[in-house]
Amino acid sequence: MPQKKEFWRWKEYNWHDEDIDPHAGEIISAGVDVGSVSSQVVIIVDGKLYAFSSMRTGSDSPDSARNAMSWALENTGLEIDDINFVVGTGYGRVNVPMAHKAITEIACHARGANFMYGPKVRTILDMGGQDCKAIRCDHRGKVTNFLMNDKCAAGTGRGMEVFADLLQVSIEDVGELSFKVDHEPDPVSSTCVVFAKTEAAGLLRQGWNKNLVLAAYSSAMAHRVFTLIERLGVEPEFAITGGIAKNIGVVHRLEDELGMKALSSDIDSQIAGALGAALFAKALYEKKMKKK
Amino acid sequence: MIANYGYMDGSGEYYISIDTDKCIDCSHHGCVDACPVGMFIIEPDDYDDDVALIKQEFRKKVKYECAPCKPVSNRPPLPCIKACTPGAIGHSW
Amino acid sequence: MITAGMDLGAKTIKIVIMKDGQVIARVKKLSGFEQEILAKEVMNEALVQAGIELDQVDKTVATGVGRKTAPFATDIITEVGAAARGAIARNPNLRTVLDIGAEEGRAIIVTPEGRVKDFAINEKCAAGSGTFVEAMARALEITIEDFGPMSLTSDKAVPMNAQCAVFAESEVVSLLHARTPKNDITRAVCDAISSRIVSMARRVSIEPEVILIGGMAYNVGFVASMKRTLTEMVIQVPDNPEFVGAEGAAWIAHDKLGG
Ligand code: SF4
Ligand code: SF4
Secondary structure (H helix, E strand, O other): OOOOOOOOOOOOEEEEOOOOOHHHOOOEEEEEEEOOOEEEEEEEEOOEEEEEEEEEOOOOHHHHHHHHHHHHHOOOOOOHHHOOEEEEEOOOHHHOOOOOEEOOHHHHHHHHHHHHHOOOOOEEEEEOOOOEEEEEEOOOOOEEEEEEEOOOOOOOHHHHHHHHHHHOOOOOOHHHHOOOOOOOOOOOOOOOHHHHHHHHHHHHHOOOOHHHHHHHHHHHHHHHHHHHHHHHOOOOOEEEEOHHHHOHHHHHHHHHHHOOOOOOOOOOHHHHHHHHHHHHHHHHHHHHHHHO | OEEEEEEEEOOEEEEEEEEHHHHHOOOOOOHHHHOOOOOEEEEEOOOOOEEEEEOHHHOOOHHHHOHHHOOOOOOOOOHHHHHOOOOOEEEOO | OEEEEEEEOOOEEEEEEEEOOEEEEEEEEEOOOOHHHHHHHHHHHHHHHHOOOHHHOOEEEEEOOOHHHOOOOOEEOOHHHHHHHHHHHHOOOOOEEEEEOOOEEEEEEEOOOOOEEEEEEEEOOHHHOHHHHHHHHHHHOOOHHHHHHHHHOOOOOOOOOOOOHHHHHHHHHHHHHOOOOHHHHHHHHHHHHHHHHHHHHOOOOOOOOEEEEOHHHHOHHHHHHHHHHOOOOOEEOOOOHHHHHHHHHHHHHHHHOOO
């Protein structure tokens, strides 16, 4: 049987900063984020972002971690043994072979977002391929309040993918297409992805075009996520990370509903978790050295 | 930290919230034994404080696991909330 | 006295015509886009089966999600109320009705008079209803008719972790990739849904006798799982389990006319 479903798709890539000589640094630390869909590695040198990689998670967590790590190290002249401390995070965090410690993705995300968006970020929404998290943190990036939803496909990349499938459009185009409509339709009323799909099929039969259906689902999804962060209470400033952060169809509608713009950063929001893990790794290494 | 474990699905919102700052000073961790299905465990969190959390295997089905404690009519006080004297635990449904 | 009960469900339309408390016609059709037109067709078929004309029907009551747009009906009743009334008419000793349809699951405690004492519902999430099994049958590429019998051939309990119909579909696909036999997967699906239904049912105090109705009662695998999960009670599965709601509506019409 062929693999039918491709999950929320990510581009795979690696990057490192040519201007930094890692060997001149004192502490090299790394964060490995093995998510259910994609895995990232971030390497920082004395607290500065030095290198990162992102790739799809394979069927085996340890292998995914190893692959993402070697990819991050590629062409840097660094070896894995040069790294002083590694923290694993994400859904597969306990299966990261090179990690000295595992820390939840919630804590890592908050810490990473604090680095990426600065100390003024208080609310972080992470919308992944298979889950959705809302986190509130203080000015140091310490979590004060969080909630997560990984049970239900509604409000995750997966839910959007079901719709992209149904309408036969590419997942990357969903956001833009959802704005190519002559009016903003009412949101799809069922939250459940399965029932929403039935509802959408009915709308198509009534003569709605694809874009209109996408608009209706995008605003349903935005509303879904809105409800989730409302539970937590949104305190500005606010940032969005994860795969859906790239879907303007959901993001803009969510910003409208919140009456607030999401912060932006030149760092790809997808590495927030791994970055936070690398920052934890640095702090933990310093603590360990002090003890000695 | 207020940790919310559970989920939201088409049928509603099912979160158990734990105010972990209250766990740090708690002397008895009564929740662990009070819950008939053993959902609670005390573990160090990411900031190395010993706090209560809901075990991973229960997080996606709290609505079902808690059902016996939550009859539709004449709901008694929940064992977990009763046992938690510092008042750290809350249920959203 | 002739009464009719219409149950406009999410997946099927059921109509029952009753003469002095005896069912004289029973018709079921898949629901579709034009619910109202379809309901009229089903009614016509039922009238033919009963050998009567529409104006001979003294009263019609509708239930089901589509009840508000039901043609002919002069009264409506909730699914819970209809299931309770229909069940007690089938067997006056019943106290617990488990009604599992395409989009909802319900556990209802009934009084000897057929009134609702207490109830719990699973709704708006496909993981708690018949839709779940349908989605899994699609992922397995088998028909819904084969699903139940196939699951009975398995004696292995394979765990299913996903609690969502969408994620469960991927889980089924990975189980297939891992060469898990299809019959074991069908059983895992039946076990998963019945454990959710039983948890819901435990929110009301289940009393004997217990009856299982609704479309899911046709699924022998699900019935077997239910019996394995709710071990403390004997679960009865009646003939025509999907018609109990429509019968309840016809009974309520009957009651209203003072029958
Ligand atoms: S509401 Fe639908 S999408 Fe959400 S958990 Fe239930 S089945 Fe899955
Ligand atoms: S309500 Fe009952 S089952 Fe649920 S967490 Fe509390 S004690 Fe445990």
